[in-house]
Amino acid sequence: MKRAKNPWAWFRRCPWLLPALAALVTLACLPLISTTSFAVGFLDPAGTYAILALGLNLLIGGTGQFSLGHAGFFAIGAFTAGILSTNYGWPFWVVIPVAGVVAGLFGAALGLPTLRLIGPYFSMATLGFGLLTAEVLGAASWAGGRTGITLNYPQLGAYTFDEVSFFWVILGVAAVTLFLVWNLRHGATGRAFVALRESDFAARACGIHLARYRVLAFTISAVLAGIAGSLFANWNGFLDASESATSSTFGLPASVAFVAMVVVGGLDSTLGSILGAVFITAVQYWLQDRPELAEMLYGASIVIVLLGAKGGLAGLPAMVYTAWRNLRARGTGEARA
Amino acid sequence: MSDLVQVVLSGLVTGGIYALLAAGLTLIFQVSGVVNFAQGALAAVGAYTCWSLENQHDVALVPALAFTACGLFLLGCVMQAILLRRLAGDLASSVIVTLGLLIVLEGGIGIAFGYSPPARPLSLPLPDGQFNLGSWALSQQELVLAAIPALLVGALLLGLRYTRIGATVRAVAQSARGARLVGIRVDRVRLGAWGVGAILAGAAGILIPSASTSPISPGMVDPYLLSAFTGAVIGGLDSLPGAAVGGWGLGIIQNLVSYYTPSQVTNWGIGKDTVIFALLLAVLMARPTGVFGTPIQRRV
Numbered sequence: 284m285k286r287a288k289n290p291w292a293w294f295r296r297c298p299w300l301l302p303a304l305a306a307l308v309t310l311a312c313l314p315l316i317s318t319t320s321f322a323v324g325f326l327d328p329a330g331t332y333a334i335l336a337l338g339l340n341l342l343i344g345g346t347g348q349f350s351l352g353h354a355g356f357f358a359i360g361a362f363t364a365g366i367l368s369t370n371y372g373w374p375f376w377v378v379i380p381v382a383g384v385v386a387g388l389f390g391a392a393l394g395l396p397t398l399r400l401i402g403p404y405f406s407m408a409t410l411g412f413g414l415l416t417a418e419v420l421g422a423a424s425w426a427g428g429r430t431g432i433t434l435n436y437p438q439l440g441a442y443t444f445d446e447v448s449f450f451w452v453i454l455g456v457a458a459v460t461l462f463l464v465w466n467l468r469h470g471a472t473g474r475a476f477v478a479l480r481e482s483d484f485a486a487r488a489c490g491i492h493l494a495r496y497r498v499l500a501f502t503i504s505a506v507l508a509g510i511a512g513s514l515f516a517n518w519n520g521f522l523d524a525s526e527s528a529t530s531s532t533f534g535l536p537a538s539v540a541f542v543a544m545v546v547v548g549g550l551d552s553t554l555g556s557i558l559g560a561v562f563i564t565a566v567q568y569w570l571q572d573r574p575e576l577a578e579m580l581y582g583a584s585i586v587i588v589l590l591g592a593k594g595g596l597a598g599l600p601a602m603v604y605t606a607w608r609n610l611r612a613r614g615t616g617e618a619r620a
Numbered sequence: 621m622s623d624l625v626q627v628v629l630s631g632l633v634t635g636g637i638y639a640l641l642a643a644g645l646t647l648i649f650q651v652s653g654v655v656n657f658a659q660g661a662l663a664a665v666g667a668y669t670c671w672s673l674e675n676q677h678d679v680a681l682v683p684a685l686a687f688t689a690c691g692l693f694l695l696g697c698v699m700q701a702i703l704l705r706r707l708a709g710d711l712a713s714s715v716i717v718t719l720g721l722l723i724v725l726e727g728g729i730g731i732a733f734g735y736s737p738p739a740r741p742l743s744l745p746l747p748d749g750q751f752n753l754g755s756w757a758l759s760q761q762e763l764v765l766a767a768i769p770a771l772l773v774g775a776l777l778l779g780l781r782y783t784r785i786g787a788t789v790r791a792v793a794q795s796a797r798g799a800r801l802v803g804i805r806v807d808r809v810r811l812g813a814w815g816v817g818a819i820l821a822g823a824a825g826i827l828i829p830s831a832s833t834s835p836i837s838p839g840m841v842d843p844y845l846l847s848a849f850t851g852a853v854i855g856g857l858d859s860l861p862g863a864a865v866g867g868w869g870l871g872i873i874q875n876l877v878s879y880y881t882p883s884q885v886t887n888w889g890i891g892k893d894t895v896i897f898a899l900l901l902a903v904l905m906a907r908p909t910g911v912f913g914t915p916i917q918r919r920v
Contacts, residue, residue, distance in 0.1 A: 347712060348712065349712045349713070349715055349716055351715075351719075396901070396904075396905040397904070399908045400904055400908050401908075402655075402712045402715070403649075403655040403712075403714075403715050403853070403857060404853060404857070404904060404908060404909065404910075405712075406655075406712070406715045406716075407849060407850065407853045407900065407904075408900065408901055408904050410846075411850065411897035411898075411900040411901055412897070412901065414846070414893065414897055415893075415894055415897040415898060415901075418893050418894045418897075419894060535846075539719060539723070542716055542719075543720075546716060575727050575730055575735065576727070578723050578727060579723060579724050579727030579728070581720075581723075582719075582720040582721070582722070582723030582724040582727065583720065583724050584720075585716055585717065585719070585720035586703070586717055586720040586721055586724065589707075589713045589716060589717045589720075590703060590706055590707070590717060
């Protein structure tokens with residue numbers, strides 16, 4: 284005898300599906316009401332950096348290694364996209380994955396030798412890589428040199444995207460990235476990352492291959508940074524790497540902002556990466572006339588989060604709830620630990 | 621040959637600033653386990669305090685320097701006591717927290733004093749003649765600028781080696797737990813190390829405007845900071861002489877590279893900064909804790 288099929292079984296299995304779809308549709312409506320300056324200043328960068336932060340959080344939150352060089356991978360992705368689409372006329376939907384692969388190759392190449400480095404040595408090595416990339420791209424003639432690279436608007440068939448409608452592409456890529464990263468983080472691979480972060484000795488005793496997983500985390504974060512970079516190239520339309528070691532697009536300030544997104548959003552929280560990217564981009568958009576104030580604000584938020592509230596934005600509800608519960612417990616005279 | 625000597629001397633001037641920053645960094649790192657990027661902000665605070673006292677309040681140079689040193693000592697202690705004590709041992713996040721502090725403090729200076737460089741420079745009474753050594757004519761100013769960091773770092777090293785306080789600092793650096801067992805107040809040693817580290821940073825900050833002949837600005841230390849840290853990491857973060865030597869070496873290498881690199885190579889994006897970061901990556905690959913650093917040994 285066959286049991287009657289429950290028409291809501293899929294809902295039981297994936298309770299997140301409806302809210303996720305609703306969020307996606309809401310976000311997809313945003314370009315319809317957005318102006319060009321709002322899209323360029325907030326929507327497009329928030330989506331782009333969310334993709335990057337998702338990958339970077341696997342590395343920083345997952346394996347616990349602070350990279351200060353991901354602006355380098357972002358720049359590699361952006362310039363791969365720029366060179367391929369202007370010099371060779373490749374369509375953007377080919378360029379984006381290719382940029383991810385190129386950045387991933389660099390990531391694997393840097394991930395292997397930096398495997399043995401711990402704490403500050405790892406941060407310094409990645410920082411060196413980021414600045415090296417920015418310097419080379421800023422001065423090299425094949426990367427546009429001092430004049431930079433100007434891209435055409437990306438085309439799909441007969442349709443030409445502009446800054447506003449390109450948000451749909453970013454949103455699509457971000458949604459797919461979120462799905463993949465969520466599964467990766469909550470599957471065996473993600474647990475292996477966390478095991479390595481907590482104690483690499485114990486993890487290795489359980490048969491987790493240290494080198495393989497560290498390099499994997501690094502490479503994935505580099506691929507996503509490269510993809511984000513190629514998206515950036517497409518909506519920004521112009522790549523300028525001169526003075527780039529100190530520029531806020533490809534230089535050290537960018538790397539710091541990326542780390543701030545992950546830290547402020549919530550270390551090792553998948554949704555937190557997105558919150559952090561949106562928060563930092565919102566700060567930058569809101570204070571775009573006072574960039575130094577924006578920088579100060581996210582510098583301060585890094586300090587506050589790391590010293591006081593390690594959960595970041597994603598951990599905020601839990602923290603407020605605990606505080607409220609303790610307060611109530613004190614009111615009724617119950618002592619709580 | 622005369623060119624070479626001149627280039628090396630200029631390298632020693634820049635390298636001396638790297639060495640000061642690197643020595644403060646290493647001292648703090650050894651004793652409290654925090655990699656202090658805020659060293660750059662402390663340097664800027666020192667330069668601005670000294671400049672403000674001299675130019676806005678008409679204080680003579682020596683009292684201004686003394687006041688700056690005391691103020692920086694206190695500022696370093698406060699940073700350790702209030703913020704960074706909580707981070708002891710958490711290597712990875714200490715880098716990020718101090719980077720955040722660097723941004724905040726530099727922004728604070730920018731708001732207090734403005735971002736555009738002030739009209740009056742921070743001037744030190746330096747000789748401007750030539751010093752003739754055989755056939756080489758060396759600038760006296762550069763000689764003095766190269767000598768000051770050497771004296772300061774040398775005094776620090778001697779103090780650590782031959783005084784009682786120095787011995788307690790070295791004990792804490794070796795093992796905080798062991799030092800506590802023999803009755804050393806580890807927290808006080810850490811406070812002191814932060815204070816002294818801040819003074820070293822301030823000295824670097826005061827020398828930078830003279831060494832680079834540029835006006836003071838909130839972010840003026842940043843390029844020096846990166847090279848100094850690179851030098852310290854190349855030398856080894858847990859070896860003070862190593863880090864200082866790394867700083868000086870890096871200054872000389874940078875100057876030699878930028879003097880002798882043909883322009884075709886520069887157009888490919890390879891200059892003095894690319895060379896040092898390539899060097900950093902190469903050294904870390906061969907020796908993950910720097911040239912003079914102790915290799916990490918762990919027991920299961």
